[in-house]
Amino acid sequence: xxxxxxxxxxxxxxxxxxxxxxxxxxxxxxxxxxxxxxxxxxxxxxxxxxxxxxxxxxxxxxxxxxxxxxxxxxxxxxxxxxxxxxxxxxxxxxxxxxxxxxxxxxxxxxxxxxxxxxxxxxxxxxxxxxxxxxxxxxxxxxxxxxxxxxxxxxxxxxxxxxxxxxxxxxxxxxxxxxxxxxxxxxxxxxxxxxxxxxxxxxxxxxxxxxxxxxxxxxxxxxxxxxxxxxxxxxxxxxxxxxxxxxxxxxxxxxxxxxxxxxxxxxxxxxxxxxxxxxxxxxxxxxxxxxxxxxxxxxxxxxxxx
Amino acid sequence: xxxxxxxxxxxxxxxxxxxxxxxxxxxxxxxxxxxxxxxxxxxxxxxxxxxxxxxxxxxxxxxxxxxxxxxxxxxxxxxxxxxxxxxxxxxxxxxxxxxxxxxxxxxxxxxxxxxxxxxxxxxxxxxxxxxxxxxxxxxxxxxxxxxxxxxxxxxxxxxxxxxxxxxxxxxxxxxxxxxxxxxxxxxxxxxxxxxxxxxxxxxxxxxxxxxxxxxxxxxxxxxxxxxxxxxxxxxxxxxxxxxxxxxxxxxxxxxxxxx
Numbered sequence: 232x233x234x235x236x237x238x239x240x241x242x243x244x245x246x247x248x249x250x251x252x253x254x255x256x257x258x259x260x261x262x263x264x265x266x267x268x269x270x271x272x273x274x275x276x277x278x279x280x281x282x283x284x285x286x287x288x289x290x291x292x293x294x295x296x297x298x299x300x301x302x303x304x305x306x307x308x309x310x311x312x313x314x315x316x317x318x319x320x321x322x323x324x325x326x327x328x329x330x331x332x333x334x335x336x337x338x339x340x341x342x343x344x345x346x347x348x349x350x351x352x353x354x355x356x357x358x359x360x361x362x363x364x365x366x367x368x369x370x371x372x373x374x375x376x377x378x379x380x381x382x383x384x385x386x387x388x389x390x391x392x393x394x395x396x397x398x399x400x401x402x403x404x405x406x407x408x409x410x411x412x413x414x415x416x417x418x419x420x421x422x423x424x425x426x427x428x429x430x431x432x433x434x435x436x437x438x439x440x441x442x443x444x445x446x447x448x449x450x451x452x453x454x455x456x457x458x459x460x461x462x463x464x465x466x467x468x469x470x471x472x473x474x475x476x477x478x479x480x481x482x483x484x485x486x487x488x489x490x491x492x493x494x495x496x497x498x499x500x501x502x503x504x505x506x507x508x509x510x511x512x513x514x515x516x517x518x519x520x521x522x523x524x525x526x527x528x529x530x531x532x533x534x535x536x
Numbered sequence: 537x538x539x540x541x542x543x544x545x546x547x548x549x550x551x552x553x554x555x556x557x558x559x560x561x562x563x564x565x566x567x568x569x570x571x572x573x574x575x576x577x578x579x580x581x582x583x584x585x586x587x588x589x590x591x592x593x594x595x596x597x598x599x600x601x602x603x604x605x606x607x608x609x610x611x612x613x614x615x616x617x618x619x620x621x622x623x624x625x626x627x628x629x630x631x632x633x634x635x636x637x638x639x640x641x642x643x644x645x646x647x648x649x650x651x652x653x654x655x656x657x658x659x660x661x662x663x664x665x666x667x668x669x670x671x672x673x674x675x676x677x678x679x680x681x682x683x684x685x686x687x688x689x690x691x692x693x694x695x696x697x698x699x700x701x702x703x704x705x706x707x708x709x710x711x712x713x714x715x716x717x718x719x720x721x722x723x724x725x726x727x728x729x730x731x732x733x734x735x736x737x738x739x740x741x742x743x744x745x746x747x748x749x750x751x752x753x754x755x756x757x758x759x760x761x762x763x764x765x766x767x768x769x770x771x772x773x774x775x776x777x778x779x780x781x782x783x784x785x786x787x788x789x790x791x792x793x794x795x
Binding site: 242276279280281282283296297299302303308310311313314315316317318319320323324326327328330331332333371 | 539540542543544546547550551552553617618621622623625626627628629630631632633794795
């Protein structure tokens with residue numbers, strides 16, 4: 232379990248995280264989303280005791296990270312897969328990490344096999360591709376068999392196979408009952424991996440929701456096409472739906488679901504050519520939510536509507 | 537703490553730079569012995585009164601002097617290579633108790649530098665003695681047992697420089713900046729101090745790290761850019777201060793700074 236309570240982090244005059252609160256529970260994959268510069272990495276650094284909170288608290292299993300005696304046995308983290316010394320062999324890199332937390336050497340072999348790097352264990356990390364480094368970083372996070380896992384942008388720069396591997400691994404870790412937090416700026420990726428979403432922008436919480444709730448919230452009604460729109464509109468309005476005519480003669484109905492609309496049209500003998508449940512994609516929902524908080528966004532011309 | 541020391545030891549011995557630095561140190565010691573062979577030849581060709589001016593000790597001390605620089609470089613790299621690659625964050629995530637991390641690094645680099653330092657200084661002394669054989673150089677007339685303690689003391693200067701390098705690395709986080717600072721303290725500063733007007737060149741020259749071993753061992757500072765005003769105990773305290781004060785400052789900053 233990860234708890235962030237009223238966390239604020241300022242660097243000089245810049246506020247990176249601003250009174251942020253959320254909880255990440257075990258057994259789920261929680262996506263930590265936000266545009267670049269939203270404060271995701273800062274939050275993770277504070278959670279890991281690398282940066283100090285200006286105020287508020289960031290707790291792992293109820294404790295500050297720096298109070299954990301052998302932290303890798305409770306929390307596994309991958310912040311930056313590139314942050315390894317190239318001259319060291321993969322086996323030695325995991326070896327010193329294991330030793331620092333009193334983890335046996337056998338576990339090093341196990342995680343190397345688990346992430347598919349057993350064949351290059353004796354190779355120097357400097358020659359690894361980004362995907363291999365990402366796997367090495369994940370191996371390091373898994374070393375202590377921790378109940379809490381944090382990954383900062385784990386799919387960045389990976390090929391489709393690598394992305395799928397990470398996705399399946401994250402789901403499997405959560406299915407074991409672990410707490411899994413993954414940061415990303417790609418909603419399309421989180422849509423496939425995460426159960427819950429914590430969305431932040433400019434250091435503030437924008438949404439703390441499940442993927443399904445977010446999809447429901449951005450449901451845009453049902454698109455209905457009929458040769459007798461006036462009759463249909465009257466009937467739907469009477470049934471309590473809100474009807475909005477579209478320029479091409481179709482109507483968008485909110486307040487009634489597809490089945491209710493179909494049943495009503497059948498009862499009145501109104502032919503329907505199309506009934507489409509129209510929801511905004513999560514990507515669109517995300518863009519809408521974070522539209523005001525992208526730090527380095529190009530100015531978009533607002534469409535006249 | 538045991539885990540932390542074991543992890544840092546594994547780190548140090550799993551990168552090539554460690555072996556390069558130690559190899560350079562060893563090769564230079566071999567070079568000192570070759571120079572001693574050359575001096576033995578020179579000795580053989582000199583008249584009796586010119587032999588009275590031929591000193592071997594400066595050559596014998598060259599190895600320790602170079603080892604100080606080499607191990608200081610290793611001390612710098614031991615931490616700045618982590619800052620350069622960002623691996624420091626992994627280290628601090630594995631060992632969030634930062635004082636423990638720094639102490640473990642200091643213990644490992646200090647121990648390696650002490651062993652290397654003693655090997656070089658004692659090796660240079662015994663090796664050059666063996667090379668000159670029975671030739672009675674004017675400064676080699678005492679027994680080995682009599683002169684050995686001075687070289688043992690000189691060997692302890694090497695870990696002091698290694699710890700100084702480590703501390704500078706933590707404070708500056710930059711390899712280039714730390715190496716320049718180390719070289720400055722190692723040789724440039726003593727040369728500048730030597731150019732000061734008397735009595736300041738003598739006074740400040742007495743507290744330069746490179747000149748402390750002589751004062752601890754009670755040897756004079758003739759033919760040296762250093763001073764010899766300190767009693768043995770004070771010189772030892774100053775030497776320890778060069779190791780511990782920067783280390784304490786590094787710990788103070790490391791604990792407070794965002795990584």
